[in-house]
Amino acid sequence: MNQQELKDKILDVLSGNKVGTLATVKNDKPHSRFMTFFNDGLTIHTPTNKKTHKAEEIDANPYVHILIGYEGEGYGDAYLEIEGKATIRDDAEVKEKLWSDRMKRWFDGPNDPEYIVLEIAPEQVRLMNAGEDTPETLEL
Numbered sequence: 001m002n003q004q005e006l007k008d009k010i011l012d013v014l015s016g017n018k019v020g021t022l023a024t025v026k027n028d029k030p031h032s033r034f035m036t037f038f039n040d041g042l043t044i045h046t047p048t049n050k051k052t053h054k055a056e057e058i059d060a061n062p063y064v065h066i067l068i069g070y071e072g073e074g075y076g077d078a079y080l081e082i083e084g085k086a087t088i089r090d091d092a093e094v095k096e097k098l099w100s101d102r103m104k105r106w107f108d109g110p111n112d113p114e115y116i117v118l119e120i121a122p123e124q125v126r127l128m129n130a131g132e133d134t135p136e137t138l139e140l
Contacts, residue, residue, distance in 0.1 A: 020068030
């Protein structure tokens, strides 16, 4: 498939799935956890607390890996493997944009000083299990 078709399929998986795993590096070893993701095109955001291990790990090494899209229906479920670089965002605009009342469990509101957003700029996205042509890689 051409690059635009591949990008469209990747965006379909991102738009249809909000929970995946985020892996950071801790003591030269991978450290993974489930996260909620939101996308704006290929840019990915996930809210978190600035006092978490993942924030510390990203400060030390901004390269991350995300798995998202597997729905548990079987071996043929499409999913993405995303390698990217994370940036910690603390600006009001992005925090307000991602805010949801469901986050009140962890934060007082979008202005809570502990609330930050991780912004991931993908460098490579691999579309997996989406037909005979996959895996396919989109280099960014």
